[in-house]
Amino acid sequence: xxxxxxxxxxxxxxxxxxxxxxxxxxxxxxxxxxxxxxxxxxxxxxxxxxxxxxxxxxxxxxxxxxxxxxxxxxxxxxxxxxxxxxxxxxxxxxxxxxxxxxxxxxxxxxxxxxxxxxxxxxxxxxxxxxxxxxxxxxxxxxxxxxxxxxxxxxxxxxxxxxxxxxxxxxxxxxxxxxxxxxxxxxxxxxxxxxxxxxxxxxxxxxxxxxxxxxxxxxxxxxxxxxxxxxxxxxxxxxxxxxxxxxxxxxxxxxxxxxxxxxxxxxxxxxxx
Amino acid sequence: xxxxxxxxxxxxxxxxxxxxxxxxxxxxxxxxxxxxxxxxxxxxxxxxxxxxxxxxxxxxxxxxxxxxxxxxxxxxxxxxxxxxxxxxxxxxxxxxxxxxxxxxxxxxxxxxxxxxxxxxxxxxxxxxxxxxxxxxxxxxxxxxxxxxxxxxxxxxxxxxxxxxxxxxxxxxxxxxxxxxxxxxxxxxxxxxxxxxxxxxxxxxxxxxxxxxxxxxxxxxxxxxxxxxxxxxxxxxxxxxxxxxxxxxxxxxxxxxxxxxxxxxxxxxxxxx
Amino acid sequence: xxxxxxxxxxxxxxxxxxxxxxxxxxxxxxxxxxxxxxxxxxxxxxxxxxxxxxxxxxxxxxxxxxxxxxxxxxxxxxxxxxxxxxxxxxxxxxxxxxxxxxxxxxxxxxxxxxxxxxxxxxxxxxxxxxxxxxxxxxxxxxxxxxxxxxxxxxxxxxxxxxxxxxxxxxxxxxxxxxxxxxxxxxxxxxxxxxxxxxxxxxxxxxxxxxxxxxxxxxxxxxxxxxxxxxxxxxxxxxxxxxxxxxxxxxxxxxxxxxxxxxxxxxxxxxxx
Numbered sequence: 001x002x003x004x005x006x007x008x009x010x011x012x013x014x015x016x017x018x019x020x021x022x023x024x025x026x027x028x029x030x031x032x033x034x035x036x037x038x039x040x041x042x043x044x045x046x047x048x049x050x051x052x053x054x055x056x057x058x059x060x061x062x063x064x065x066x067x068x069x070x071x072x073x074x075x076x077x078x079x080x081x082x083x084x085x086x087x088x089x090x091x092x093x094x095x096x097x098x099x100x101x102x103x104x105x106x107x108x109x110x111x112x113x114x115x116x117x118x119x120x121x122x123x124x125x126x127x128x129x130x131x132x133x134x135x136x137x138x139x140x141x142x143x144x145x146x147x148x149x150x151x152x153x154x155x156x157x158x159x160x161x162x163x164x165x166x167x168x169x170x171x172x173x174x175x176x177x178x179x180x181x182x183x184x185x186x187x188x189x190x191x192x193x194x195x196x197x198x199x200x201x202x203x204x205x206x207x208x209x210x211x212x213x214x215x216x217x218x219x220x221x222x223x224x225x226x227x228x229x230x231x232x233x234x235x236x237x238x239x240x241x242x243x244x245x246x247x248x249x250x251x252x253x254x255x256x257x258x259x260x261x262x263x264x265x266x267x268x269x270x271x272x
Numbered sequence: 273x274x275x276x277x278x279x280x281x282x283x284x285x286x287x288x289x290x291x292x293x294x295x296x297x298x299x300x301x302x303x304x305x306x307x308x309x310x311x312x313x314x315x316x317x318x319x320x321x322x323x324x325x326x327x328x329x330x331x332x333x334x335x336x337x338x339x340x341x342x343x344x345x346x347x348x349x350x351x352x353x354x355x356x357x358x359x360x361x362x363x364x365x366x367x368x369x370x371x372x373x374x375x376x377x378x379x380x381x382x383x384x385x386x387x388x389x390x391x392x393x394x395x396x397x398x399x400x401x402x403x404x405x406x407x408x409x410x411x412x413x414x415x416x417x418x419x420x421x422x423x424x425x426x427x428x429x430x431x432x433x434x435x436x437x438x439x440x441x442x443x444x445x446x447x448x449x450x451x452x453x454x455x456x457x458x459x460x461x462x463x464x465x466x467x468x469x470x471x472x473x474x475x476x477x478x479x480x481x482x483x484x485x486x487x488x489x490x491x492x493x494x495x496x497x498x499x500x501x502x503x504x505x506x507x508x509x510x511x512x513x514x515x516x517x518x519x520x521x522x523x524x525x526x527x528x529x530x531x532x533x534x535x536x537x538x539x540x541x542x543x544x
Numbered sequence: 545x546x547x548x549x550x551x552x553x554x555x556x557x558x559x560x561x562x563x564x565x566x567x568x569x570x571x572x573x574x575x576x577x578x579x580x581x582x583x584x585x586x587x588x589x590x591x592x593x594x595x596x597x598x599x600x601x602x603x604x605x606x607x608x609x610x611x612x613x614x615x616x617x618x619x620x621x622x623x624x625x626x627x628x629x630x631x632x633x634x635x636x637x638x639x640x641x642x643x644x645x646x647x648x649x650x651x652x653x654x655x656x657x658x659x660x661x662x663x664x665x666x667x668x669x670x671x672x673x674x675x676x677x678x679x680x681x682x683x684x685x686x687x688x689x690x691x692x693x694x695x696x697x698x699x700x701x702x703x704x705x706x707x708x709x710x711x712x713x714x715x716x717x718x719x720x721x722x723x724x725x726x727x728x729x730x731x732x733x734x735x736x737x738x739x740x741x742x743x744x745x746x747x748x749x750x751x752x753x754x755x756x757x758x759x760x761x762x763x764x765x766x767x768x769x770x771x772x773x774x775x776x777x778x779x780x781x782x783x784x785x786x787x788x789x790x791x792x793x794x795x796x797x798x799x800x801x802x803x804x805x806x807x808x809x810x811x812x813x814x815x816x
Contacts, residue, residue, distance in 0.1 A: 057723055084729035095724035099742040101290050108738055112729025119734055122289030129287055133280035142278055146290060161724075168728055313629040317691045331686035356589070359582035366579040401801045405677065405765040406794070409782065414602045416594035419586045493677045496768060500589070503678075510681060522674065522682075529673035 006030040007204050008054065008172055013063030015049050015228075023049040025228035027063070033171065034202045036195055038209050038219035042248050046228040047208040051174040054206070055087045056080060068171060085112040088165025090194075092177035094157040096149040096164075103145040105160050106132045109167025128167070135163045139193065155186035162194060166201075173198065173205040179214060187211070191218045212244065334515060341523055342516035346509070350521060353505030354528075357491040360423045360501055364491075365484045367423075368430025373476075375431055376438035377464070383442065392435070399432025404490050408499040419500030426487045426494070433486070437479055438472060445471045481536035488532050492525050605787065612795060613788035620777060620796055626691055627773035627800070630766065631759035634698025639752050641699065642706035649707060650714035652722075653740065664707070671704030676762045680771035694771035698759050705755055713747035714740065750812045757808035764797045 008031040015024040023046040031037055039047050052058035054065055056072060065072040072083055088109070096105045110128050111119055118124070136142040139159040144152065149160065158178060165173055178194065179187035191207075195218050198205050209215045215222055216236040224232030224247035231246050232239075241253040291299060343350065378384045378392030399407075404425055411421035445468065453467040495503025502521060509518040594601075647653045648664035680697035687693045717740060725739035767775020774793060781789040 055727055057727060081729045081731060084727060087727070089724065089727035091720055091724055093720060095718075095720040097721050097725065097739060097742050098718075099745065100738070103287065104290065108725060108730070109728050111725065111731075111734045111738060114734075116731060116733045116737070119730075120737055126284055129284035130280045133278075133283040133287070137278045137280060142280075142283065145283075145287065164724070164728065174727075309632075313633055316626060316629050317633070317695065334686050355585070359585045362582040363579055363586060366575070401761075401798055402794070403761050403765045405768060406778075406797070409778075410605075413605055414598045416591055418590050420590040420595065423586055489673065489675055493675045496677060496681070500586075506678070506681075510685065522678070525678075526670065526673045530669065533669075533673075 007033040007035075007068060008206075009064075009066045010050075010054070011064045011066075013050070013053055013065065014061050015046070015053055015058060016061045023228055024053065024060070027225075027228070027230055029223065029230065031172070031204050031206060033204055034198070035221060036198050036205045036207065036219050037221045037223060038207045038215035039223050039225060040209060040212060040215050040247060041225035043210070045225040047225055048176055049228075050225065051089075051176055051206055051208060054172075054174055055084050055089060057089075081112055085168050086171045088168045088170035088173045090158070090161050090165050090173060090175040090178055092180045094154070094161045094181070096152075096157055096160055098150040099148065101146050101148055102136070102141065102152065102160055103129075103132060105149050106136065106163045106167055109164040112168065132163070132167060135166060139163065154182050155190060158182065158186075158190050159193065162190075162197065166197065170203065173203055173207075175205055175207040177208050177210065179209065179211065187214060188217075194218075212239070337513075337515035338519035340516065341519035342514075343520040343524075346505070346514070346517045346520075349505050349508070350502070350517070350524060353495070353502035353521070354524060356419050356504075357488065357501040360419050360426060360491050360494075361484065361488045364423045364426030365430060365480065365487050367427040368434060368483065368487075369476075369480050371427065372431045372434035372438065375435040376442060377468075379435055379439035380442035382447070383468075392439075396432050396435045396439070399428055400436065404429050404494065405497055408494050408497050412498050417498040417500070422491060422494040422499035422501050425499060426490060429490065430483050430487065433483055434476075434479055438476060441472050441475050442468060478540040481539040485529070485532040485536040489529055608787040609791040611788065612791040613786075614792065616789045616792045617796065620774060620793065623767070623774040623777050624796060624800065627763045627767075627775075628760065630691055630694040630698060630771075630773050631756060631763040631804075634695045634763070635702055635752065635756040635759050637695065637699035638702030638706055638755070642703040643710065643748075645703060645707040646710035646714060647736075650711040652717075652719070653714055653736070664711075668704040668707045668711075671700055671702075672708065673704075674701065676701035676759075677765065677769060680766045681769045684770045689770035689772070691772035694763065694766040694773055697766060697771055698763060701762070702755050702759060705758075706751055709751045710744065710748060713744050713751070717743040753808045753811045757804050760804040761801055764800070 008029075010027055010029040013024055013027040013029075014022070016022050025046075027046075027050065029050075039050065041047050049058055053060040054067075054072070056065075056075075060073060063073070067083060067086060070083060072080070075083055097108065100108070104122070107122070107124050107128065110124055113128075114124060133142055133145070136145055139162075141156060141159060141163075144156065149157065152160065162178075173194070175194065178190055182190060191214055194205065194207070197203070207215070207219060216239055219236060222232065222234065222236055222239060223230055224243065226247050232243050234243075244253045245251065375392045375395055378388045379396055381389055384392065407428055408421060408425040411424050415421045415424070449471065450463060450467040453463055458466060491501040491503070492506070493503045495501045495505065496507050498504070502525060506518055506521045506525075509515070509521060645664050645667055648655070648660045649668060651657065651661065654661040654664070676697045679700045680693055683693035683697050683700075687696070721743060722735060722739040725735050730738060763773050763775075765775045765778075767773045767777070768779050770776070774797065778790065778793050781787075781793065
């Protein structure tokens, strides 16, 4: 229900690209504080557009987005930048600035809080640098601080990408296909890390993901998007063949839904 | 958390923003050297400020002399120079292409034996080292004033330009294709026609179009040393203080260069 | 390629359709005819007696040019130093002016597509289409002879070159890295410094050094129109037909250009 308790509230959001494609069609969505939500759907369903409309990397055509009661749509450039600090974004291809060091990439999360010249000369407040080291240590990358970002492996890069978003001191994480470029094991590690960090800090997250199994294992709520409309919204347990068909179209889903019991138990402990 | 106690505060105190040049002493030496050079170089520019000040006023008068451009009173000369430039460009480019192909073949290490390779690389080096103007001086001294000297200059410069780029292209071509053709029992010339030419043809056409463009630009200055073309007209106009005609010539040159650039861009896109 | 049916009903393979054949032949014929026509035009303006005499003239010239007048080198160090300074200071000035132009011209960084982008593109085209020697010719008239005219001529010609290559590099950067920096709430200037600058830095360094290398060559002849550097000595020596001195100058230019090319190649290799 669209209570005032919702951290993020999206109402009647539509996006039509100049090419004429309708990527989002009258989407309503509420995310309460601290909720990790997975957004699933076929390619081209508008998942990416939806989270980019939230922080207005993509300008919505119609509708309203509110974060912590503040209306994001309709903010001027300066106010939008201030609002973006509360929304950390994590990207599919990591989107680290490759030629900067790990530390610089993590610190770039503080750009919204730092003046231009201070950031130009890399003069960040001591507590920011300390915080960055604490986070790097948390994910086991403290010794890599002065390595260039392009020297890292995929999993390491995505960790740095997550830390950059956390440095913003956000209330909400917008996560765009965090595991699409990673191998299965690293994918699970990254997802686990994301969920843990969200719990530690009470962050809400919208995670775009095309891997239904990962979504079901790690998210507490699943939203299915198809052709720009929400066609499913419920707990992971409610995902069945009928729902998957509604989201993705006709296919024999029985095999995709059957999973070993012990793994279920292990993951349930983490995700709960 | 971590096994060895990691102290983020200490790490933050020790952290320094990464510098472009790692070694501090080398960095300061380079800065100091650059500063010293800048001081010396700027010092060597003897600017007579009183003369520059009066020069500005004089310059303003000269610049006023450029307006309005006079296309009419020296129409004959301008058209003449233009035609000469264009003919020089066409012949030089054609001749240059014809001559540069064997040079390029000789300068490709994967096709030519060492002595031929060195000889052809030598031609390319001489042609690329000297400015067109210097080559033109030598040709004018040998052949007398006129467009023939200019045409040969441009053709010579074209050999260096096309020869080098084409040779690199031939060296980069896929050896498998050449091997496959050789395996059919083809002779050396058949190898060229069936394996080398198809691979380098788009680039040959593209580079030739680009060089046509360059040759016209260059033909506009060769007149300064008596090697014909529209530069002759320009130089004469300056010598006679007919700045309005000079302005007209400059405008014509810019217009034709634009047309050339547009055409050569179009040709290069067409062969891609 | 075309396969047609012969009169006997057997399919015949030909490289092109008959129409394509005709067009190809017409194209070649046209090109050859145009070249011949242009050559005819040039030959009419050539005193062939001089040309037939060229081998003798050439041999005579060579005999007069050798041996070089080694002692003349002592008088050349200062002009050579000036030449290098013209090229270096001119390049530096062009970099200073060309970088903002490039950012205005690149479609992903320009603040205004309607006004500033076309203006920047016009600056680039105007600067590129006029040879530095012609710029020098005009500037010598306005500012009087000397190094200043040379430096400005080099700078004016190089702005367009640097800006064009740089704005192409800017347009090719990875947009998601820029998006990621924007998503942190960074301001415009910070996005430029953190998201775009690190990506184009290697290209920028390469382009600048490449142009410096070209400018060394160009600066050697600026003196022919009075814009300072070793070209002044060249002009003076040619005027008095002091060919051994000319040879000495040529040798010095050759060495300088080879050294600058080596330096430029080393630097470009180091930054990539």
